[in-house]
Structures are given as C-alpha cells and as structure tokens.
Amino acid sequence: MTTGIPTCGRLCRGSIVELGWPEEDEFDRLTALRNRPEVRANFLDSRPLDPVANRQWLRSGMRRPSEALLAIRLRPDGILCGMIGWTGWSPETRAPEIGRIAVDPDAARVIGALRPEGYAGIAVDAARALCSYLFEVAGAHVLHSTYLADNGLAARLNRLVGARIVTGPRVRRPDGTIANVVNLELTRAEWLEAHARQPA
Numbered sequence: 058m059t060t061g062i063p064t065c066g067r068l069c070r071g072s073i074v075e076l077g078w079p080e081e082d083e084f085d086r087l088t089a090l091r092n093r094p095e096v097r098a099n100f101l102d103s104r105p106l107d108p109v110a111n112r113q114w115l116r117s118g119m120r121r122p123s124e125a126l127l128a129i130r131l132r133p134d135g136i137l138c139g140m141i142g143w144t145g146w147s148p149e150t151r152a153p154e155i156g157r158i159a160v161d162p163d164a165a166r167v168i169g170a171l172r173p174e175g176y177a178g179i180a181v182d183a184a185r186a187l188c189s190y191l192f193e194v195a196g197a198h199v200l201h202s203t204y205l206a207d208n209g210l211a212a213r214l215n216r217l218v219g220a221r222i223v224t225g226p227r228v229r230r231p232d233g234t235i236a237n238v239v240n241l242e243l244t245r246a247e248w249l250e251a252h253a254r255q256p257a
Contacts, residue, residue: 062122062146062195069194070132071186072173076141079128083137084115087128090140096159099208101238102231122146126157129183131168138164141183143191145201154201155187158214180210181217188218192248199244206237215241219251 062068067077079087088111090096097103119126123146129139142157160179168179176182191197202220204211220241230236 061148064121068127069186069190071182072176073132073168074138074179074182074186075130075132075135076127076183076186076190077130078121079115079126079140081116083128084112086137087115087126087140088112090159090161099159099205099211101203101205101228101236104231127187129160129179131164131179136164136167137161138167138179139183141180141187143187146195151196151198152201153191153197154203155184155191156202156204158184158211177217178214180214184214184218188243188248189252192245197245199242202241202243203238204241206239212239215239219243219247221247 063078065078067075069076085108088106088108091100091111092105092108097105115126124142124144125146126140126142128137129141130136131138139160140157141155143153143155146153158180160183165179188200191200200220202215204215206225220243222239222241224240226238226240227235228238
C-alpha cells in the first residue's frame with residue numbers, strides 16, 4: 058500500500074506509545090531533550106541546538122514529510138516522552154533514514170503499571186511502530202539507519218527491530234573528530250516476512 062504521509066496530527070501507535078507531529082507546547086521540551094549532554098553525545102552532530110532556531114525549524118522550517126521529527130507520547134494521556142524521526146523520504150525512492158531517537162528517562166518512569174509483560178522499552182516500541190507505518194501504510198521499500206558504534210542502546214534497538222548491518226565505516230563528525238559508525242538497512246520484504254511469522 059502506498060499513501061501520502063500527513064504533515065500534522067498523529068501518524069501511528071505502538072503498544073503503549075503514539076507518534077505524531079510535535080505541537081507548539083512540545084517544541085522547547087524536545088529541544089531540551091536533544092540538548093542533554095547524555096543524549097546529544099549519541100548524535101553524529103553532537104553540538105547543542107539553539108532553542109530559538111530549533112523552535113522555528115520545528116514550527117515551519119522542517120520539510121514535511123521529506124524529513125520528520127515526531128513526538129513520542131505515552132497513551133492514553135499523551136505525555137511527551139521522547140522523539141523519533143527520519144530524513145530523506147521521497148515518494149519516488151521511498152528509502153528514508155530513520156533516526157533522531159531519544160527517550161526522556163524522567164518521563165519514561167511514569168509508565169509504571171502500563172508496561173506490558175516483556176515490554177522492550179519506549180524506544181523499541183516507537184521504532185517498531187514507525188517501521189510498521191512506513192512499510193505498511195506509506196509503502197516504503199527500505200529503511201536505513203546509522204548509529205555510533207559504541208552506542209549499545211542503539212545496537213539493541215536496531216537488533217530488536219530487525220535491521221541488518223551493511224557497513225561499519227569511519228566518518229568525520231561536524232566537530233572534526235573521527236567516529237566509527239554502523240550502517241544498517243531493513244527491507245520491506247524482511248519486515249513483512251518477520252511479522253508474518255509472529256503469532257496473531
């Protein structure tokens with residue numbers, strides 16, 4: 058199935074999260090989350106974002122839907138607990154890069170009894186929901202992702218989502234340092250096959 062991607066409102070939902078385009082009152086909280094030292098250290102460009110400039114980008118500078126930064130919210134109350142997104146969406150190639158993933162550990166603690174048995178975590182829940190949406194609704198052909206090689210949480214997330222490592226190059230970061238990264242991909246056929254094997 059192929060459809061246009063809406064540029065406002067909710068896009069999809071996971072086990073206990075929903076993903077949607079950020080609202081005005083979430084802009085500064087998303088920037089603050091991205092600017093936490095422990096969060097931005099895991100981004101290839103780890104420089105802090107200017108809150109005013111990022112607020113403007115979130116409001117009107119983001120080229121929706123070719124690029125996206127989505128809010129991760131807990132259901133049913135809509136509590137903001139993180140972000141996830143993509144770059145490089147095109148209806149011609151349908152091969153975006155998934156990333157921009159961060160979870161607020163303080164907000165995540167409120168899930169308490171909402172956590173289902175065997176729950177893999179908010180980031181995995183959100184990533185699975187986004188993959189499902191892009192493959193099964195938007196009609197993506199393949200999803201790409203990249204993470205810093207020493208980011209164990211990102212390695213776990215990609216493994217649980219089912220992404221396959223394709224390369225492990227060294228790249229120059231915007232601050233001039235060299236980093237080892239891991240490049241992965243997940244095809245539509247791989248995603249659909251894996252989900253067909255899951256019990257209903």
